[in-house]
Amino acid sequence: GQQVMQIPQYQHVQEGEDFTTYCNSSTTLSNIQWYKQRPGGHPVFLIQLVKSGEVKKQKRLTFQFGEAKKNSSLHITATQTTDVGTYFCAGKNNQGGKLIFGQGTELSVKP
Amino acid sequence: EPEVTQTPSHQVTQMGQEVILRCVPISNHLYFYWYRQILGQKVEFLVSFYNNEISEKSEIFDDQFSVERPDGSNFTLKIRSTKLEDSAMYFCASSDFSRTANYGYTFGSGTRLTVV
Numbered sequence: 001g002q003q004v005m006q007i008p009q010y011q012h013v014q015e016g017e018d019f020t021t022y023c024n025s026s027t028t029l030s031n032i033q034w035y036k037q038r039p040g041g042h043p044v045f046l047i048q049l050v051k052s053g054e055v056k057k058q059k060r061l062t063f064q065f066g067e068a069k070k071n072s073s074l075h076i077t078a079t080q081t082t083d084v085g086t087y088f089c090a091g092k093n094n095q096g097g098k099l100i101f102g103q104g105t106e107l108s109v110k111p
Numbered sequence: 112e113p114e115v116t117q118t119p120s121h122q123v124t125q126m127g128q129e130v131i132l133r134c135v136p137i138s139n140h141l142y143f144y145w146y147r148q149i150l151g152q153k154v155e156f157l158v159s160f161y162n163n164e165i166s167e168k169s170e171i172f173d174d175q176f177s178v179e180r181p182d183g184s185n186f187t188l189k190i191r192s193t194k195l196e197d198s199a200m201y202f203c204a205s206s207d208f209s210r211t212a213n214y215g216y217t218f219g220s221g222t223r224l225t226v227v
Contacts, residue, residue, distance in 0.1 A: 033215055042202055043154060045215030088154060098167045099144075099216065101154040 002027050004091050006102030014110050019076040021105035023089035030094050032065055032072045037104070038085045079109045113137040117203050117219035124193050124226055132188045132222045134203030142206045143186045144216065145178065147171075147199040154202065160186065193226045200224075 003026040013019050023032065031050045035043035047056055049065035049072060056063045062075045072089055086104040116135040124130050136143050145157040158168040158178055165178065177189045186205075190197055200223050204216040 031214070035215075037154075042218040042220050043216075045217065048214050090154075098156045098159055098169070100156060101146075103153045 002091070002093055002100050004089060004100050004102040006089055006105055008105055009103060010106045010108075012108045012110065013079050015081060016078050019079050019083070019107055021074050021087050021089075021107075023072040023074075023091075023102050025070045025091050027093055028069050029091040030069075030097070032069075032089055032091045033099065034063060034072075034074055035088045035090060035101075036085050037088065041085075043088060043101075076107075079107070081109050081111055083107060084109050113217070115203055115205055115217050115219035117201075117222050119222060120220065121223045122225070124224070126195060126226055127192050130190050130193055130224060132190075132201050132203075132224070134186045134188070134219055135184050136186055136203065136205030137207070137217055138184070140205035140207045140217070142166075142208065143180070144204040144206075145188045146202045146204060146218075148202065148221075149199045157188070157201075190224075193224075195226050198224055198226045 006023045011019055031048055033048045034046040036046055037043045047063050049063055052069050053067045054065040060077045064073045074087055076083055086106045088101050088104045090099045090101045092099050118133045122130055143160040146154050147157055148154045156169050158172045159166045160178055175191045179187050200221045202221045203219045206216045
């Protein structure tokens with residue numbers, strides 16, 4: 001079945017350092033979504049990528065979708081303590097299909 | 112901002128008992144989902160629901176699980192005979208695939224189910 005793998009599992013950074021999490025799918029995806037879950041909270045939708053090679057930015061966050069639509073990354077520039085949480089990628093095989101989550105990358109930021 | 116509402120926030124139940132987890136999706140959303148998250152682990156898909164029927168379910172969603180939309184607003188997950196391994200946070204989500212929507216899922220705050 002479809003698998004979505006995410007690395008690293010944990011990342012500890014000093015405030016101001018950059019952070020990147022990587023996501024790989026065993027199958028070609030129709031789209032990929034990114035979510036953030038604060039400690040004790042629920043997943044909150046950040047963005048969706050649909051097109052091959054697509055790059056989208058949200059302030060200090062940059063999201064990329066690979067050319068083959070099987071991998072994606074999230075890069076945060078100059079992390080802040082408010083960035084703390086677990087970042088999940090989630091992919092779909094087709095537009096109406098189930099959304100499968102990666103294992104998540106837990107980011108901690110030391111002030 | 113519209114929210115998905117889940118009740119109760121925490122449910123403790125004895126093994127073998129039935130539980131019903133309740134959700135009120137966003138009113139103009141048409142697609143509904145249940146996911147669960149065992150502490151510290153990934154968010155696992157259970158079931159999707161559209162047009163008053165299950166559209167897809169995972170291998171976790173066996174005969175012990177059922178979903179229902181009993182009226183125009185509620186969406187429920189029933190576990191008939193709970194097992195210890197059913198202990199997890201259960202998230203309800205809804206989405207709207209209309210042309211102007213952002214296609215993301217809106218998750219509720221979850222129900223923490225503890226089976227003892």
